[in-house]
Amino acid sequence: MGAVSALNGEPTGTLGLPRVPPARPKGRRPSIADVASFAGVSHQTVSRVLNKHPSVREITRARVLAAIEQLGYRPNSAARALASGRTKTLGVVALDTSLYGPVSTMFGIQSAAQRSGYFVSVVAVHSIDRLSVTEAIRRLSAQAVEGIAIIAPFGQAHDALSDLPTGTPVVAVEGDPEADVSVVTVDQVAGGKMATEHLLARGHETVLHVAGPDEWLEARGRTAGWREALLAAGADVVPPLAGDWTARSGYEAGQVLAKIPDASAIFVANDQMALGVLRALYEKERRVPEDVAVVGFDDIDEAAYFIPPLTTVRQDFQRVGAATVQVLVDQLRTGSRHQEHVVIEPELVCRQSSEAR
Amino acid sequence: MGAVSALNGEPTGTLGLPRVPPARPKGRRPSIADVASFAGVSHQTVSRVLNKHPSVREITRARVLAAIEQLGYRPNSAARALASGRTKTLGVVALDTSLYGPVSTMFGIQSAAQRSGYFVSVVAVHSIDRLSVTEAIRRLSAQAVEGIAIIAPFGQAHDALSDLPTGTPVVAVEGDPEADVSVVTVDQVAGGKMATEHLLARGHETVLHVAGPDEWLEARGRTAGWREALLAAGADVVPPLAGDWTARSGYEAGQVLAKIPDASAIFVANDQMALGVLRALYEKERRVPEDVAVVGFDDIDEAAYFIPPLTTVRQDFQRVGAATVQVLVDQLRTGSRHQEHVVIEPELVCRQSSEAR
DNA sequence: GTCCTTGGGGTGAACGGTAACATGCTCGCG
DNA sequence: CGCGAGCATGTTACCGTTCACCCCAAGGAC
Numbered sequence: 001m002g003a004v005s006a007l008n009g010e011p012t013g014t015l016g017l018p019r020v021p022p023a024r025p026k027g028r029r030p031s032i033a034d035v036a037s038f039a040g041v042s043h044q045t046v047s048r049v050l051n052k053h054p055s056v057r058e059i060t061r062a063r064v065l066a067a068i069e070q071l072g073y074r075p076n077s078a079a080r081a082l083a084s085g086r087t088k089t090l091g092v093v094a095l096d097t098s099l100y101g102p103v104s105t106m107f108g109i110q111s112a113a114q115r116s117g118y119f120v121s122v123v124a125v126h127s128i129d130r131l132s133v134t135e136a137i138r139r140l141s142a143q144a145v146e147g148i149a150i151i152a153p154f155g156q157a158h159d160a161l162s163d164l165p166t167g168t169p170v171v172a173v174e175g176d177p178e179a180d181v182s183v184v185t186v187d188q189v190a191g192g193k194m195a196t197e198h199l200l201a202r203g204h205e206t207v208l209h210v211a212g213p214d215e216w217l218e219a220r221g222r223t224a225g226w227r228e229a230l231l232a233a234g235a236d237v238v239p240p241l242a243g244d245w246t247a248r249s250g251y252e253a254g255q256v257l258a259k260i261p262d263a264s265a266i267f268v269a270n271d272q273m274a275l276g277v278l279r280a281l282y283e284k285e286r287r288v289p290e291d292v293a294v295v296g297f298d299d300i301d302e303a304a305y306f307i308p309p310l311t312t313v314r315q316d317f318q319r320v321g322a323a324t325v326q327v328l329v330d331q332l333r334t335g336s337r338h339q340e341h342v343v344i345e346p347e348l349v350c351r352q353s354s355e356a357r
Numbered sequence: 358m359g360a361v362s363a364l365n366g367e368p369t370g371t372l373g374l375p376r377v378p379p380a381r382p383k384g385r386r387p388s389i390a391d392v393a394s395f396a397g398v399s400h401q402t403v404s405r406v407l408n409k410h411p412s413v414r415e416i417t418r419a420r421v422l423a424a425i426e427q428l429g430y431r432p433n434s435a436a437r438a439l440a441s442g443r444t445k446t447l448g449v450v451a452l453d454t455s456l457y458g459p460v461s462t463m464f465g466i467q468s469a470a471q472r473s474g475y476f477v478s479v480v481a482v483h484s485i486d487r488l489s490v491t492e493a494i495r496r497l498s499a500q501a502v503e504g505i506a507i508i509a510p511f512g513q514a515h516d517a518l519s520d521l522p523t524g525t526p527v528v529a530v531e532g533d534p535e536a537d538v539s540v541v542t543v544d545q546v547a548g549g550k551m552a553t554e555h556l557l558a559r560g561h562e563t564v565l566h567v568a569g570p571d572e573w574l575e576a577r578g579r580t581a582g583w584r585e586a587l588l589a590a591g592a593d594v595v596p597p598l599a600g601d602w603t604a605r606s607g608y609e610a611g612q613v614l615a616k617i618p619d620a621s622a623i624f625v626a627n628d629q630m631a632l633g634v635l636r637a638l639y640e641k642e643r644r645v646p647e648d649v650a651v652v653g654f655d656d657i658d659e660a661a662y663f664i665p666p667l668t669t670v671r672q673d674f675q676r677v678g679a680a681t682v683q684v685l686v687d688q689l690r691t692g693s694r695h696q697e698h699v700v701i702e703p704e705l706v707c708r709q710s711s712e713a714r
Numbered sequence: 715g716t717c718c719t720t721g722g723g724g725t726g727a728a729c730g731g732t733a734a735c736a737t738g739c740t741c742g743c744g
Numbered sequence: 745c746g747c748g749a750g751c752a753t754g755t756t757a758c759c760g761t762t763c764a765c766c767c768c769a770a771g772g773a774c
Contacts, residue, residue, distance in 0.1 A: 079730035436760035
């Protein structure tokens with residue numbers, strides 16, 4: 001057995017392996033074949049060990065593992081991908097922004113993918129038009145990712161999904177539940193509703209709304225929830241002002257709202273804009289929460305340190321990421337292309353900005 | 358010529374190609390060989406066209422391109438990587454955080470890599486210990502990335518760099534300029550200095566400092582710049598309070614500083630902590646900038662909407678990303694492992710929080 | 715006319731794995 | 745005692761490219 005690898009009388013270790021690995025000719029990294037001849041087995045046996053195939057004797061496995069260790073062998077992922085057709089890589093299309101939600105979602109997906117043994121390749125898109133998304137998907141499929149998560153959460157993204165390589169599982173994260181792809185999403189409508197109901201329950205006659213950009217499905221959902229809650233309570237529905245998620249736009253909206261004398265409660269579609277609203281109210285000397293109550297959305301790290309600390313709606317992005325990877329991996333495993341629709345419930349976090357008057 | 362591919366009398370297009378591509382047996386994606394036989398050339402000629410080799414006649418190239426188009430051929434990146442040894446992928450080790458700086462840096466790298474024709478594979482690390490970084494690098498090198506950018510900007514990261522696959526170019530972004538790897542960094546010392554000098558020039562006797570976590574090189578650099586400026590001006594150096602970048606820690610530091618009666622100027626090592634400081638000062642009824650001037654660091658989008666708008670130091674992360682990719686690509690192209698040290702200068706953005714009294 | 719170069723293109727062998735099948739051996743069972 | 749059923753392992757093909765090398769015709773130098 002082990003004698004094969006010790007023919008030339010080299011000193012041998014306990015497993016019958018030569019102690020000094022032979023240098024590979026070209027300084028190239030050792031391949032499975034090198035490991036095989038070093039361990040005195042066939043390359044296939046090495047492959048079996050690498051893939052944890054059950055029918056390998058313990059002693060053989062130990063020899064192979066020792067050889068791998070000695071030679072410093074690392075599997076070549078390109079070769080593996082070529083032979084098996086599997087790249088163990090998921091693609092993520094992310095919006096090039098430091099917005100809390102998209103970034104957190106991306107890391108949520110990354111960390112879940114890692115736990116499932118997948119690599120993550122990221123393509124950032126600078127804007128939300130169909131062309132960019134199509135191009136991003138093209139890039140990812142050129143890289144032969146096994147599944148794709150699209151975070152850019154706006155209506156147009158779905159158009160681009162038709163250009164997909166058929167057979168590649170896709171999840172639209174924060175996507176349109178009506179679209180004909182799998183979707184993992186936080187229940188934005190419920191979030192908008194609970195924020196609004198919270199304010200109504202505090203005795204406000206109605207709730208004004210600073211919405212996000214209308215292309216964003218999240219913005220639409222939050223607005224829909226707000227409207228629903230108002231209608232259910234029979235409250236006035238004042239047309240919302242739309243911002244662009246930035247504090248600046250929130251500030252501008254806040255300047256308008258501050259001029260409305262009987263404005264007493266505002267639901268802002270994200271925390272950054274809420275910051276701008278707070279600032280506008282402060283400048284107009286409308287106290288929060290005494291004169292005006294404000295609720296945001298996202299629960300960014302800073303929300304608890306706004307002046308005053310912001311009541312807001314928290315989304316669990318780790319769960320979003322985990323669900324996204326779960327859907328992709330399931331579809332990969334079963335081969336089914338059944339459309340999953342996972343909805344994750346948000347949670348209201350009460351702070352000073354909406355305290356009872 | 359074209360007759361070869363039209364032997365069976367099928368209708369042919371202008372280039373002599375059959376109009377209907379033959380379905381591949383197993384529903385598999387078309388390979389270079391399919392394109393070759395469809396276009397009536399050898400697989401090598403197709404490869405030459407794909408790689409823009411000069412010595413291919415224009416007419417031949419056109420035929421091949423038409424065949425590629427017709428069959429919907431896409432190169433198989435795994436096969437290409439296996440044969441050529443190049444993956445066209447860069448790896449990024451990023452800290453799992455929505456902090457503005459790291460996230461912006463990551464996108465800066467991503468977008469620069471994309472422009473240079475590289476894919477980007479991201480591995481997030483949840484903490485900054487050596488083990489995590491080593492593991493991240495292990496994952497990336499298992500994926501055979503051609504170069505690695507490490508964003509996690511703390512001292513310990515450098516220890517892990519010794520575990521690298523030799524020969525893989527590495528750039529430590531925001532890394533220690535003293536370390537023996539290539540580094541791309543913003544001049545934090547200059548940033549801290551200009552913030553402090555700005556405040557001193559406004560007539561403040563000295564400048565207090567809320568520092569970042571001491572493991573972070575950026576925090577150390579900013580503190581060093583602050584100290585340097587104070588010493589140069591002969592001002593008192595009050596030991597800094599260290600936070601952890603969060604608004605909460607800034608708030609806590611602010612509560613302490615607000616109790617110091619003659620505190621009149623504070624340099625805070627990032628904008629989030631500055632937000633916390635502002636809140637603490639507000640609660641203690643110390644007006645900004647009338648009683649206390651505050652300067653932050655980063656220029657996050659919201660900084661202009663803090664109460665009051667925050668004077669801060671801006672870093673150009675697009676340039677950081679571009680420089681990082683540049684260094685990696687250069688090393689890949691030339692094969693040299695010369696250690697580059699690129700330093701990018703930050704810029705002071707003056708707003709109300711530090712206005713003259 | 716012969717030789718050498720150069721453009722255009724073909725042939726076969728890597729590249730480093732996995733998959734399918736073949737082989738020898740041991741064991742339990744009728 | 746023969747025989748099928750595993751188990752443990754080896755053999756050979758194949759994945760889709762690129763690389764090194766070869767071939768042929770046309771053209772210019774001598």
